[in-house]
Amino acid sequence: MLTVRAPATSANLGSGYDVFGIALSGPADVLRVEKAPRTTLSVTGAGSQYIPEDPAQNTVGAVVDALDAPARIRIDKGIRPASGLGSSAASAAAAALALNELYDRGYSREELVSIAAKGEAVVAGEAHDDNVAPALLGGFTVATPDGVTHVPADLQLVVCLPDIVVSTSDARAVVPDGVRLDEMVETVGNAATLTAGMERDDPYLVGRGMRESVVTPSRAKLIDGYGHVHDRALEAGATGVTISGAGPAVLAVCPEGFKRRVAAAMVEGFDDRGVEARAFQTTVGEGARLL
Ligand code: HSE
Numbered sequence: 001m002l003t004v005r006a007p008a009t010s011a012n013l014g015s016g017y018d019v020f021g022i023a024l025s026g027p028a029d030v031l032r033v034e035k036a037p038r039t040t041l042s043v044t045g046a047g048s049q050y051i052p053e054d055p056a057q058n059t060v061g062a063v064v065d066a067l068d069a070p071a072r073i074r075i076d077k078g079i080r081p082a083s084g085l086g087s088s089a090a091s092a093a094a095a096a097l098a099l100n101e102l103y104d105r106g107y108s109r110e111e112l113v114s115i116a117a118k119g120e121a122v123v124a125g126e127a128h129d130d131n132v133a134p135a136l137l138g139g140f141t142v143a144t145p146d147g148v149t150h151v152p153a154d155l156q157l158v159v160c161l162p163d164i165v166v167s168t169s170d171a172r173a174v175v176p177d178g179v180r181l182d183e184m185v186e187t188v189g190n191a192a193t194l195t196a197g198m199e200r201d202d203p204y205l206v207g208r209g210m211r212e213s214v215v216t217p218s219r220a221k222l223i224d225g226y227g228h229v230h231d232r233a234l235e236a237g238a239t240g241v242t243i244s245g246a247g248p249a250v251l252a253v254c255p256e257g258f259k260r261r262v263a264a265a266m267v268e269g270f271d272d273r274g275v276e277a278r279a280f281q282t283t284v285g286e287g288a289r290l291l
Contacts, residue, residue: 001034002102006094006288007138008079008280009086010159010251011130014210014242015190017175021134021141024085024159025285027078031060031094033102036072039064045077047087059088059119060095066115067107069099082165084245089131090288092119097136097288109136109287113148131245138287140198153284154201156254158238160229160266162277164248166222171246174218183214207240207253216243223248225273229266236265 007028013020029045041058043051055061060073073095079087096116100107107115116132129143133150142149179187194209196202220226220243229250233241238252254262263279270277 001032002098003030003032003291004094004098004288005030005291006090006097006135007285008159009089009131009134010084010157010244010249011086011128012215012243012245013194013206013251014212014216014240015187015194016130016142017212017215018128018130019143020191020194021086021130021143022153022155023134023138023285023287024157024280025283027085027280029078029087029090029094030076030291031091031098032074033071033095033098035102036070039070039073041073041075043075043077045075047080047082048077050081051075051077057122059092059122061119062122063092063095063099063115063119066118067096067099067103067105069103069105071099071102080161082167083161084166084243084247084249085159085161086131086135086245089116089120089135092116093132093135093288095119097290101290110148112136113143134287136287139284142195151195151198153198155198155203155206155284156256156259157282157284158233158252158254158259158263158266158279159244159249159282160233160252160263160270160277160279161249162223162225162270162275164224164275166247168246171219171222174222175215176218179214187212187214203239203253203255207238210240210242210253212242219243219247223250224275225270226250228273229269232265232269233262236262238262
């Protein structure tokens with residue numbers, strides 16, 4: 001039997017819609033696999049009642065097929081589905097790493113990214129590498145159709161998860177079809193600033209580079225209290241705040257020593273709007289690993 005831990009991830013980071021992602025040091029899913037004549041799946045933990053145990057409908061089923069690796073699979077969810085924290089990507093990444101090892105398939109982690117993305121497509125409807133790439137590689141990742149670029153990064157983060165459910169398909173439906181030239185210029189500038197900030201582990205550059213005015217404002221309307229929580233986090237010292245993935249989780253980048261007060265401000269901010277929330281004080285973390 002093999003056990004793998006795969007981390008939560010935060011995609012987009014504002015200016016990198018469908019491109020940027022980071023692995024978080026927590027929360028995480030834990031997956032156990034053992035060889036079996038046919039695939040069976042059981043799911044426990046956060047939000048497990050909403051996750052299908054039929055492999056054909058679950059994110060891990062497509063990974064099993066792609067690797068031709070039937071197994072008894074048990075997933076302990078630390079990451080609630082529909083959170084914006086890469087819940088399905090974590091399970092897909094964990095399955096890809098575990099089954100590749102169990103059946104000695106010999107794929108590299110980079111090759112496993114596109115295999116895990118097939119699993120993601122089962123739940124998201126379309127394949128996005130921006131969550132599975134950091135879930136497998138760790139650090140900060142830039143996922144484009146031409147490949148994934150990986151940068152180790154060291155940043156202090158808070159992720160605040162309100163008790164709201166936003167499906168990825170709903171969050172994608174509100175994204176405008178096009179952008180104006182001035183919006184494109186702003187986004188390119190911010191994305192480049194963020195990338196330089198990741199290279200330098202600079203929370204101020206990363207925070208500035210997370211600003212984005214096309215996708216994020218459209219999606220903010222789906223998250224009760226987002227604007228207030230955003231402002232509270234900045235007042236408490238965060239250098240940048242944005243929606244994590246498709247939401248509803250909210251990601252804040254913090255200078256050293258500010259996580260506790262930013263986390264408290266974000267939870268209070270949601271509470272001011274009558275929404276329960278919990279905050280994770282975390283960092284940029286490593287990718288999936290065998291335990
Ligand atoms: N980039 C995706 C989105 C993340 O924001 O819709 C979910 O796969």
